[in-house]
Amino acid sequence: MTEHLLASIALLSPLAFILTALISWFQPGIRPNLVKKLGVISATISITIAIVCSVFVVKYSFLETAFFGIANIGLSLRLDSISVIMFSMIALLSFIIIRFSLNYLDGDKRQGAFIGRLAATIAAVQLLVLSGNLGLLFLAWISTSITLHRLLIFYHERPGAIIAARKKFIIARVADVCVLSAISILYQMFGTGNFGDIFTMIKSNVAANISMEGMEIVALLFAAAAILKSAQFPTHGWLIEVMETPTPVSALLHAGVLNAGPFLIIRMAYIMDATTYASIALLIIGGFTALFASVVYLTQTSVKTALGYSSVGHMGFSLMVCGLGVFPAAMLHLVAHSFYKAHSFLSSGSVIDLIQSAKIVSAKRIGSPLRIGLGIILSFSVYTSFALIWGIDPNTELALFAIGAIIVMGLSRLFTAALDSTVSLKLILRASLLAVVVAAAFFTLEAGAHHLLSAQIPVLTNPSILETGLISAILIIFGITVFIQILAPLFRAKPAYINLAIHLRNGLYANALFDRMVRALYSHGKPGEELIDPSDLRHKKSIKQVAFKEQPV
Secondary structure, eight states, rough: OOOHHHHHHHHHHHHHHHHHHHHTTOOOOOOOOHHHHHHHHHHHHHHHHHHHHHHHHHSSSSSEEEOOTTTTTTEEEESSHHHHHHHHHHHHHHHHHHHHHHHHHHTTHHHHHHHHHHHHHHHHHHHHBBOOOOHHHHHHHHHHHHHHHHHTTTTTTHHHHHHHHHHHHHHHHHHHHHHHHHHHHHHHHHHOOBBBHHHHHHHHHHHTOOOOOOTTHHHHHHHHHHHHHOOOSSSSSHHTTTTTTOHHHHHHHHHTGGHHHHHHHTTTHHHHHHHHHHHHHHHHHHHHHHHHHHHHHHHTSSSHHHHHHHHHHHHHHHHHHHHTTHHHHHHHHHHHHHHHHHHHHHTOOOHHHHHHHHTTOOBHHHHHHHHHHHHHHHHHHHHHHHHTTTOOOOTOOOOHHHHHHHHHHHHHHHHHHHHHHHHHOOHHHHHHHHHHHHHHHHHHHHHHHHHTTTSOOOOOOOOOOHHHHHHHHHHHHHHHHHHHHHHGGTTTTTTHHHHHHHHHGOOOGTHHHHHHHHHHTTSSSSSSSOOOOOOHHHHHHHHHOOSSSSSOO
C-alpha cells in the first residue's frame, strides 16, 4: 500500500497541467495572469516530482499505483527507469517552453487559450510515458494526438496550417487503430493489461521456448503505429508543413510529442525482442528515412524546414536503432535529440545566431585523394580504439558496433574537412580533439544508459543472418552517401549537381501524392473551397533557387 501511495505522487504533475488547461477556459484572452502563473507553477511542480520519482526508482527499482479498471485493464501508473527518464525530460522541457511562451505570445488576443492547450498536451504526454496499463496507454496515446491537433490549428485562418493538421489527423487515426488492435490482441493472449505481468509472461514463454501465436502481428502493429506517429517516409510531409504554428508548439512537437513512436517501441522492447519481422520493418523504414531526411535537410534554405527534416531523420535513426535491439542507445539518442531540437527551435529566430553564423568562413577544399583517405583512416582509428577500450566485441555486440560505425562516418567528414583544406595545424588538432570527445561521449553515455535501463529491457542478442545482411547493407549505403558528401564540394558548381539539389530540396516530391489525397478528401467540404498545395509552392520557389545556400550534399 505504501508503494502505491508513493507512486501516486507522480499523478500530481499531469493533474496540475490539467487544472491549468481548465482554468484557461475562463481566461482565454489577452494577458491571462492566472493561467500564466498556474502554467509556471505546474511546470515547477513537474520538475520537483520528477526528482522525487527518480529517488523512488533508485530505491525501489520500480513502483506501481493502485489499479482502477475492469478485468485487469484500465488505469495505473508505472515508475521505472524508462518512464522516469522520459518524465524528467518532459518536465524540464515543459518548464522551458512555458516560460518561453509567456513572452513569445505576450499581447496575443488568445494567449490564455494557447497556454491551456499547451498544458493539456504536456499532461497527455506525461500520462503516456507514465502508463502502467494498456488501458491508460491507449487513452493517453489518443489524447496526445487530439491535444496536439488543437495546437496545430491554433491559427485556423492559415491554409498551410489547416492542411498540415488534416494530414496529421488522418495519419494519427490510422496509428490509433494500430495501437488499439495490438492492445486487443495482447489482452486476449494474456488476460491482463498490466505491463509488468505481460512482460514477465513473455520472458517466461521465451525461456521455455513456448510459441506465442499472434505476437508477430502485435509487434508489427506497434511498429506501424510508431512509424506513423514519428513522421517516417512517406508520411513525413505533415511535419515539414506545421511551421505555421507558434514556435513553442514546434519545440514541444519535435522535442516531445514526436518521441512517442520510439518510446512505444522501447516500452514494448520485450515484445520486439520476442519477434522478428517488426524489427526488420523498423530497420528498413527507419534506416531509409534517416538517410533520406538527412540528405534533404542539407539542401534546405529555410531554417525551420531544415529542422523539420532533421527531426524526421533523427526519428528514423531512433527507430532503426530500436530495430537493431540496442534500446539504451535509442533512449540516449531520444533524450539528446529532444534537448537539441527544443533549443534549435526556441533560438531559431535569434539575431545573434544569424550574426555569428555570418562570420563563419568555410575553408577552401584542396581535393587531395591522399588527404581524404587519411581523414577516413583517422576516423576509423579513433572509433576502433575506443571500441577496444570499452570492450565492444563485434561477434557478440554487432548491432552496437554498427551504430558506432555510423557515428564514425560522421567523424570521417570532420577529419577530411580539416585535412583536405587550406587550414592551419591548429584547426586539425581541434578537429581531432572534437572527434575523440564525440567517440568517448558515445561509448560512455551508452554504457550509462545500458546500466540504467538494464532491468527494463531485454539483453542484447546476436542478430539473425537476415538482420546481419540488412545491417551490412545499411552500413554500405550510409558509407557511400557520406563519401559522396565528402567529395561534393569539389563539384558543387556542375549543372547536374544543381539540378539534383532542386529535386532534393523538394524532398523528391514524395509528399505531393499525399497532398493531393488530402485535398480530395476535404475539397468537397465547402463549395468553391480550394486548399493551397504546399508542395506546389515549394516547387515553384525551388526553380528560382538553383544553388545550395547552406551545406553541400
